[in-house]
Amino acid sequence: MVNENSLKQFSKKSDLIFEQLKRDFIGQEEVVENTVIAMIAGGNILLEGVPGVGKTRLVRSLGRVFNLPFSRIQFTPDLMPADVTGTNIIVKDDKGNSKFKFQPGPIFSNIILADEINRATPKTQSALLEAMQEHTVTVMGDTMALNEPFFVLATQNPIEQDGTYPLPEAQMDRFMFKLLITYPNLKELNEIVSMTQITMEEVAESVCNAEELLEMRKTAKEIPVASEVQMYAMKLTMATHPDSEVAAAVTHKYVRYGASPRAAQALITAGKVRALINGRFNVSYADLNTLASPILRHRIKPNFEAITEHVSTDDIIKQIIKELGHDTPEPTGNHRPQAPTSPDDVEGKTKKSKKDRK
Amino acid sequence: MKHEKQLQKYRAQLVREGVLHSVIFGMLTGAVIGFITFLVGAFTRTNVLWVGLAVTIVIAAVASWLFYRFRFRPTIEAVARRIDLNGLQERTITMVELQHDDSFMAKVQRENATQELSKHTFQLVHAKAFLKPLLVMLCALILMGGSLGFMITQVNAAIDDPPITDEPTDDEIFQEMIDELLSIINNANIDVELKSELYGMVVDLEARIPTYDTYMEKYTDVLETRNEILQLIEDNILELEDSLMNIAEELQKYETTEVLGLALATWDDDQIIAAFEYMYDRIDELLGQELYDDMLQTAIDIETALADAAGTDEAMAAALQQLADAYRAAIEDFQPGDETETLDDFQVGQDAALQELLAAVQALRELVEELMELQEELEEEIEQVDEFPMFLPWPEDDDSGEEPNDPDTTSENMVIDGETPYEDVYDSYYEEAMDWLTSESLPEEMRQIIENYFDMLK
Known part of the structure; x- marks a missing residue:
């Protein structure tokens, strides 16, 4: 049951989480925010970025901040499903009899980093499907529950596409967000280098545990959504379908297939979390508009005309938002604490009070 | 509740906006209907000024009400949405939807929304929102004014240019001429005999017209008949004048009635009265036999003059005879010494005869004047009609x-x-x-x- 205490706790924890993450991760505020939103909302993330931009570091920092066990699976073409889920091995008991014993795979953790997921075969990729959706693993007929909270953060390299296996639509749909990590700018790169000259290790401290994260998830679920805001989320999703009654003009022109109902669910769930993180107790159009790109970009299939005209799914989503007519800009003055401006501030920021941060 | 008061405050703004929008659109609708109405009036050349204005006003009023009732009347939800556009991020609309929800989260949301509402005072209505509708309404009013002017122009043109009718035929022209003659004769105050004769002439003319073959024959007959009517009227006038002049000339032959004859010839009432007074004064000093002889002679002279004058008007002849009778009656039982009584009796009779004579002269005078007017009218009518030129093409x-x-x-x-x-x-x-x-x-x-x-x- 949500009460005043749980709201205070949520606000306090979210501030601390962001604060700690910023100690290890310079810039990419949108990526960090969406990652935290996904964790609180219980969704999985597909991270796309060139090598060396900090994808693994981000996941490891998350593990530290949330005090959750972290597994890294490097997907290669020869990786087998059993390497992910685990397998039965033959062991001898005390009496010397042979029996099967299940040896859990790296997936039996709370945070999974599936690195370069598109390099593994589709069969190995599908090993993650059940885990991501059901949070269970079935091996040789036995279904085993995974730890909660369970969170998959997969990465893929947008440059090296040779010899890769593009993720099937069914699996893409299981990711709540697809986040694009861009190359840092000059200032950010300078900060990164300055920081990593001090230490390469993550310095973020644990500020939240599994129970608290689950509690935050429960609290966020209670955030109300006005009926017309919810309807807007439905329209956003349906507008990506060329055959729907609310299809946008840009959809008719550039989209082959639209987003599934999971997208609508993700919009509302993530919208609630985002609202609460920003100190609001209702979901707004701005929440949905901001989350639309991460949620929809991997769920929309552009047609040949879009490809030839170099129209990206992000462009299509922006146009859809414009056509729906609720593209009001979000007011400035975010509730969340600001990022530290220099490495010296990293140590000093940890103990500041919530009031000071505001 | 606090948030309800806040919302009502903003609702008042939107009500004003809604009323103004409704009036603008109502007037726009009225102007369009007015434009159509005046345009119809212009093409049918009918003056629909008041009808059009009335229709415009009524339609504008009804449309304004309908627009407000079904389109622009703000609901609380609409107010909430407008408030949220000012950066409240759907706090207000969520609060309105959850207003009957007593859950903890709903209460927290309401409190948060109310706090944010309290921090700001929003101006929900902006003047530039009315700019476009006002411009459209103005254009509609200008168009309506233009169609009104066009209608007035067309109506005035219709008055100045009466509808072209077919040229009348010859028979219609002649019938019109005959009708005009009949009308004038009918309205004239002439004696019955003369009127009947003139009617008869016109009727005969009507009967003859269809028998002619050419326009010239018809026209000639109409012209001759007309001249004949004029001549008869003129003769009648002369007769009436002559009747008076005849008796006046006859009376002038005798010493006793000479003054009266001269007075009658002038047609002047004052002269006639003066003549009667003279005739009385003449015998006023006479006595006895002299008085008797003079009065008797006067009576005889009057009666002789009447007998000798031809065609005397009956009323005038009766008045003069009455005068002669007054003389005779006064001397009927005359005895010397009764002069005063005789003159008194005579004066009574003389006064009565004088009134009768004046009335007869007045009637005669009026008759002559009417006949002269009739003659003038006939001549004027004939001159005005195009088909009565002096010389016919x-x-x-x-x-x-x-x-x-x-x-x-x-x-x-x-x-x-x-x-x-x-x-x-x-x-x-x-x-x-x-x-x-x-x-x-x-x-x-x-x-x-x-x-x-x-x-x-x-």
């Missing part, structure tokens, strides 16, 4: 093939070379001149000069 629709009356007259112009006798060309030139006269607008004097010239040549 040869009819264009004459298919009878009739040759002109004079077989020696050629219908073509002839070159005057100084050797051709004018008798040979007179008729053709005369006809041409008359044709020209009837087709041109000339003063009557000029027309008369030309006619006289040709008459002189003839």
Whole structure:
């Protein structure tokens, strides 16, 4: 049951989480925010970025901040499903009899980093499907529950596409967000280098545990959504379908297939979390508009005309938002604490009070 | 509740906006209907000014109400949405939806929204929101004004240019002339005998007209009948005048009635009264037999004059006879010494006769004046009618093939070379001149000069 205490706790924890993450991760505020939103909302993330931009570091920092066990699976073409889920091995008991014993795979953790997921075969990729959706693993007929909270953060390299296996639509749909990590700018790169000259290790401290994260998830679920805001989320999703009654003009022109109902669910769930993180107790159009790109970009299939005209799914989503007519800009003055401006501030920021941060 | 008061405050703004929008759109609708109404009036050349204005006003009023009722009346949800546009991020609309929800989260949300509402005062209505509708309404009003002006122009043009009717036929023209003659005769105050005679003449004319073959024959008969009527009226006037002059001349032959005769000849009431007074004064000093003889002689002279005067008006003759009777009655039982009594009796009779005579003269005078007016009217009517020119053009629709009356007259112009006798060309030139006269607008004097010239040549 949500009460005043749980709201205070949520606000306090979210501030601390962001604060700690910023100690290890310079810039990419949108990526960090969406990652935290996904964790609180219980969704999985597909991270796309060139090598060396900090994808693994981000996941490891998350593990530290949330005090959750972290597994890294490097997907290669020869990786087998059993390497992910685990397998039965033959062991001898005390009496010397042979029996099967299940040896859990790296997936039996709370945070999974599936690195370069598109390099593994589709069969190995599908090993993650059940885990991501059901949070269970079935091996040789036995279904085993995974730890909660369970969170998959997969990465893929947008440059090296040779010899890769593009993720099937069914699996893409299981990711709540697809986040694009861009190359840092000059200032950010300078900060990164300055920081990593001090230490390469993550310095973020644990500020939240599994129970608290689950509690935050429960609290966020209670955030109300006005009926017309919810309807807007439905329209956003349906507008990506060329055959729907609310299809946008840009959809008719550039989209082959639209987003599934999971997208609508993700919009509302993530919208609630985002609202609460920003100190609001209702979901707004701005929440949905901001989350639309991460949620929809991997769920929309552009047609040949879009490809030839170099129209990206992000462009299509922006146009859809414009056509729906609720593209009001979000007011400035975010509730969340600001990022530290220099490495010296990293140590000093940890103990500041919530009031000071505001 | 606090948030309800806040929302009501903002609702008042939107109500004002809604009313204004409704009025603007109502007037726009009214102007469009007015435009159509005036346009219809313009094309049908009907003055629909008041109808159009009334329709415009009524439609504008009804449309304004309908627009407010079904389109622009703000609901609380609409107010909430408008407030949220000012950066409240759907706090207000969520609060309105959860207003009956008592859950903890709903309460927290309401509190948060109320706090944010309290921090700011929003102006939900902006003047530029009315700019476009006002411009459209203005255009509609201008169009309506234009169509109104067009309607007025068309209506005025219809008044100035009466509908073109077919030219009347010859029979219609002649019938009109006959009707006018009948109307004048009917309205004239003439004696019954004369009126009957004039009616008879017109009726006979009506009967004769259809029997003629040519326009000229019809016109000639109408003209002659008209002249005859005028002549009869003039003769009647002369008769009436003569009747008075005759008796006046006869009375002037006798010494006793000479003054009375002179007075009657003037037609003047004062002269007649003065003559009666003279006649009384003449016998006032007489006594005895002298008085008796003079009064008797006067009576005899009056009666003789009446007998000798021809065609005397009956009323006048009766008045003069009454005067003569007054003389006789006064001396009937005369005895010397009764002069005063005799004169008194005579004066009573004389006064009565005087009144009768004055009335008779007045009636006669009025009759003559009416007849003279009738004559003038007839002459004016005839002169005003185009088909009654002094000289008629040869009819264009004459298919009878009739040759002109004079077989020696050629219908073509002839070159005057100084050797051709004018008798040979007179008729053709005369006809041409008359044709020209009837087709041109000339003063009557000029027309008369030309006619006289040709008459002189003839």
